[in-house]
Amino acid sequence: MLKFFHLSLLLLGTVFGPVARAESVLFLNPGTTQEAFWVSYSQFMQAAARDLGVDLQILYAQRQPELTVAQARVALQGPHRPDYLVFVNEQYIAPQILRLAEGSGVKLFMVNAVLTADQQALVGERPDRIGSLVPNDEEGGYLMMKELIRLHPAVARGEQIEVLAFSGLKITPSAQLRERGMQRALAEHPQVRLRQLVYSGWTQQRAYEQARQLLSRYPKVSLVWSANDEMAFGAMRAFAEAGKVPGKDVLFSAVNTSPEALQAVVDGRLSALVGGHFTLGGWALVELHDYDQGVDLARYGGRDRQLPLLQLIDRNQARQMLAMGSSLGYGVNFRKLSAKGRPATYRYPFFLQTLMH
Structure with missing residues (x-):
């Protein structure tokens, strides 16, 4: 664990140094670098970041929630803070991260698992928590x-x-x-x-x-x-x-x-x-990039959203996804999904079908 923690410190120092740059995002990945799901999740986010011009850094917690909290502490209270922190309420650690974030100036976005009703009641509304995306588990x-x-x-x-x-x-x-x-x-x-x-x-x-x-x-x-x-x-x-x-x-x-x-x-x-929920981090970056440019997320489907990503995948779709899997980000043009300048009727098309174009 110490090895990963020191690596975290090192990476945070190098990536979020005080240089002119696009908005910086740190994603605290709760999984391991050996888990196909969490690796594909990161790859989809990286494709989105490249397309959108977002400065993205990803740290893995190797399924150790205490390491996620340690990474959050460095990111939120250290000298080189990201503009945005994206994280998962894995094993219910979100309140600890929210406490660490107080007064940090870092904006927070949750994916995959958000505050439980009890946690929400205890934490209350926070101006630094700008949104969340979860699947239909x-x-x-x-x-x-x-x-x-x-x-x-x-x-x-x-x-x-x-x-x-x-x-x-x-x-x-x-x-x-x-x-x-x-x-x-x-x-x-x-x-x-x-x-x-x-x-x-x-x-x-x-x-x-x-x-x-x-x-x-x-x-x-x-x-x-x-x-x-x-x-x-x-x-x-x-x-x-x-x-x-x-x-x-x-x-x-x-x-x-x-x-x-x-x-x-x-x-x-x-x-x-x-x-289909491996796409959540990529979709979150689209929203964060819009928010950074002054888009009001609530106008385009709500600040906190559950996406109907988990759906049955038949044999034909499986073949199609296997064929597309080698292309970065499944060939999605993330910039085109932006709500900036769109009418109020626009809704972010965050669906599995968006990959099946």
């Missing part, structure tokens, strides 16, 4: 479960369909919301029974180990719901080792549009995939 969890059930072969009256669920971290808002969506779908289908939900910490290895145990306990499971792609692949490996064919004997779902997940949809091993 609850709906994502719901859509995955509904699709798994839809694709499952019909069972005789009185028979049950058995499900296992692999979630991320108990104290991560996105995991909780996706679980809630899954439970909503299950409530609509009483013949589908959730045998067990486990927390795999978003990792493939942990899900694999858990799935091996659960498979021997529940040999009749035919649906596996996972809150991300890594856990889906871990569970899939355990089932495959037990002689079950993914996509035939057992249907799997996942979240994220990693190349591996998209390829698994094309191959038929993943039956339900939702994704």
Whole structure:
């Protein structure tokens, strides 16, 4: 951890030195440099920053929330402060960052997970918090479960369909919301029974180990719901080792549009995939760049917005996204998305379809 912290100090000093420049943005990435989702998230942001002329710096916390807080402290209270700090309320650390930001002059923007209702009540309104963008996590969890059930072969009256669920971290808002969506779908289908939900910490290895145990306990499971792609692949490996064919004997779902997940949809091993929220950081930069030029974000869809990014990705879309994945920022012209000078009816087109042009 110390190594990453010292690197953080070094990078902050070099990037935000007192030179004439465009607006500077620091993104505190809660993930690791080995996680496909958070790496693709950063790459999309970097493409947006290049297009918009934004001075972007990204620091990874390696899944250590205390490191995010340490990075925020350096950024907000050190001598070389960014104009904007973008961060995630991962493991509910946002209030600590908001406290550190008081009087710093740095504007704050939250992505992916925002203040809970309780946190918001405690913190209140803050003039330095300029907006937020979050995905439709609850709906994502719901859509995955509904699709798994839809694709499952019909069972005789009185028979049950058995499900296992692999979630991320108990104290991560996105995991909780996706679980809630899954439970909503299950409530609509009483013949589908959730045998067990486990927390795999978003990792493939942990899900694999858990799935091996659960498979021997529940040999009749035919649906596996996972809150991300890594856990889906871990569970899939355990089932495959037990002689079950993914996509035939057992249907799997996942979240994220990693190349591996998209390829698994094309191959038929993943039956339900939702994704698109890796774009949130890039869309946030469009809004920050507009705000920096005097655009009132509230005029164009609201300061705090939930975007319907998590949607089912079919085989054709998966092929299309695989083909586009090698192009920087999926070929999006971020400058064209600006609301500057637009009529009040304009709404930022922050959708997965914007990538599918």
